[in-house]
Amino acid sequence: MKANDPRAIDPRQRLAEFAHYLREHGFALGYAEVELMARAAAALPLTQWARIEALWRGIAAGSHKQWLKYPELHQAFWFPHKVRASTRSSGLTRRGRTLPELVQQMHGEMGNTPPGEVKPTVDMADQPGEGDVEASDAPPRAQGGASRTAPLDQRDFADWMPADMDRFEPLVEALKRRLRAQLLRRLQSHRDSGVIHLRRSLRSALATGGELVKLHHVRRQRRQPRVVVLVDVSRSMEMHAQFYLRLTRAFVEVMDARAFVFHTRLAEVTPLMKRRSERVQEKVNAVTFGFGGGTRIASCLHEALHQHLGRAVARGDLFMVFSDGFDTDEPEALAEVLAQVRARGARVYWLHPTVEVPQSAAMALAAPHVTRFMPAHNLASLSRLPELLA
């Protein structure tokens, strides 16, 4: 088995492959980090090689999400024969060396370990739990699983899996980046730009005997526009409500939006959206349970605007409604309440699950008061979110 001889591959190359594998999964690893990983492996006493996972995890991960993901990737790459029926890992099918062998060789090369301390690999396999050395003549194994290029982008919301939901956040972030902060009249002290605040500067000059040593600068305060999201969870929206709720959660997480669900009545769900728990759906269901079958969009928006939001909707803020526009209130009522929102200077965006703009009687009257309509029925259409602000 010449090809599988561990000495045949440079450990650095194998490590670089691992780094590449991690990068494919969204880790930001530079050359410095890979070198650090090699140094960490070399610095660790050989008897404790099993700790290498903890060390590399600290180097490679940069956020909580990556922190949670790392062990799985580590297992899949270094101990592929132990990973059963995983669908996530893909790619490399070449049988490389196992981790203990690699660490040992790194030690040899870096010359950090006296030769006497080098233990045979068989001994290292006695570590409980993990790290049994794969027999070198074992057949190469693929790290099973399908390709990740499934055409999610074109799938309708109704048949989405919950695991795909993380893809909402980047889309909302794109929208957030396009959103301009508003200048307020109020002043705010700022380190070294903006205009000089004469009174404050002179006052602080008292400490230095009237010499203007330190100047105080101020500039106008900036405020990010607030976002309000209202989701229609009536029966006609049943298929789509789940997915709009996930989108809402992305808005709450990324833009600190306030979220409401409505039906024939209205309820605020912002606190429920703030936690990443599996039970959000159940909770929201519990909140909306007992609502009637129809939809009263106009009166719900009215209640949200006047009872919940108070003065929290003002110039430049975003008032987003996710609904198909089937309203059982009087047709004029919706136009009236949207006009009130617009009168405060907020922008009204209406996301609808249908390809066409809703054509109900209420919508026809209300359309002039909506800043922009946008169809949102799959991920591809959501990638056009920033166009709302165009």
Next chain:
Amino acid sequence: MPLPDALTTPEGLRERLFKAGYIADEELASLIWMGLTLERPLLLEGEAGVGKTAIAGACARALGRPLLRLQCYEGLDLSQAVYEWNYSRQLLEIRLAEAGQGDRAALRDNLFSEAFLLERPLLQAIRSPEPCVLLIDEIDRADEAFEAFLLEMLSEYQVTVPEIGTLTARSKPLVILTSNGTRDLSDALRRRCLFHYVDFPTLARETQIVRTLVPEAATRLVEEAVAFVQRLRKEDLDKTPGVAETLDWVRVLFHLGHGELPVDHLLLVPTLAALLKTRNDRWQVTPERVGKLIDGPRIAQDVGVAGAMK
């Protein structure tokens, strides 16, 4: 700088930390060990109250190094974090020179020398003759400009003062940054640090922590109280209680003279103020809910599981 013998392995460091009053899990000990060995800063992230700041204190005690602390806040600037010129002394010096008391030529050379420099924590940390532990607390509260400045300091261990030049480190501190995750830190900063997510401790570990820090409380009370808090964390609360809250609560129960969780749930409700910190949470955890949390499958069962795991 060579490390003392006890610190050449992660296991040795873990024991030292234990003696210093911090019960670190294996992974954290390995990471701190690596931070020491490779001279890299550590970035600890986690919810409030899981003991991130305590780690820095314990490291300082375990390593026998002084602890320097920089609390970040919005608007923190370099004059509070790194250095500031001692304006009053400079002015005084100038006035003296004007009055003919000093040498003007020498004054010109000396006015911007280290003698007039007020060192703030970051500069102190790298200019101290023996290595120290530098805690930069809640880095996510400081603004991006400060974060960018930290990059130079953390990668090169040097600070540039325009009037003097570059001040390099006399000793390399162990730098520990903590973050509550309220703002996303820049990738550049994350890359330079070793990352650890400090999670809520497991039942067995939390019991051990509480027992170590509140030794006067009865074992039974500690075990039941910790098991209760662990269950409470699984509820959807606005503010999940941390270890610090558990400690407070056990102390409260101890001072009320309880040797175990009282059978009458209504007695427990007022003490929950130590655990639940928002109005919404207080409203959500009703006496019935407390009863359910305690009675569920009896809390003693969890305790038994923890006992078996030790």
